[in-house]
Amino acid sequence: xxxxxxxxxxxxxxxxxxxxxxxxxxxxxxxxxxxxxxxxxxxxxxxxxxxxxxxxxxxxxxxxxxxxxxxxxxxxxxxxxxxxxxxxxxxxxxxxxxxxxxxxxxxxxxxxx
Numbered sequence: 001x002x003x004x005x006x007x008x009x010x011x012x013x014x015x016x017x018x019x020x021x022x023x024x025x026x027x028x029x030x031x032x033x034x035x036x037x038x039x040x041x042x043x044x045x046x047x048x049x050x051x052x053x054x055x056x057x058x059x060x061x062x063x064x065x066x067x068x069x070x071x072x073x074x075x076x077x078x079x080x081x082x083x084x085x086x087x088x089x090x091x092x093x094x095x096x097x098x099x100x101x102x103x104x105x106x107x108x109x110x111x112x113x
Contacts, residue, residue: 001053001054001086001093002051002052002053002054003051003052003053003054003065003084004049004050004051004052005019005049005050005051005052005067005082006047006048006049006050007019007042007047007048007049007050007069007071008042008046008047009042009043009044009045009046009047009071009073010078011044011071011073011074011076011078012044012073013044013073013074014041014042014043014044014073015041015042015044015071015072015073016039016040016041016042016071016072016073017039017040017041017042017048017069017070017071017072018036018037018038018039018040018069018070018071019036019037019050019067019068019069019070020034020035020036020037020067020068021034021035021037021052021065021066021067021068022034022035022065022066023054023055023063023064023065023066024063024064024066025061025062025063025064026061026062026063026064026101026105026106026107027106027107027109031055031058031063032055037050042071052065052067054086054093058088058093059088060088060089060090060091061087061088061105062085062086062087062088062096062101062104062105062106062107063085063086063087063088064083064084064085064086064101064107065083065084065085065086066081066082066083067081067082067083067084068080068081069081069082085097085098085100085101087100087101087104087105
């Protein structure tokens, strides 16, 4: 599935942003190695879109795409962790809301490793 991460600058001045992504299953097992994207400049009043691709050939189950974002403008800094939830059913990937993810996945179950 092709996704677009859209970042909006709320600083009021030009900013620099860097982010990393990782894809994990519903018990936290890493599916993809974390990817750190090169820093990018954001215009003071602009949006910037970054293409993201989910892994292919996932087995049926629930997954989380985590995006860690850090931005700086002058002396101001901000960070954010974004999580998007997905389900693979019969080989097809679907975005799901957090209620579905936490209600139907193993995310809230105690896991003994």
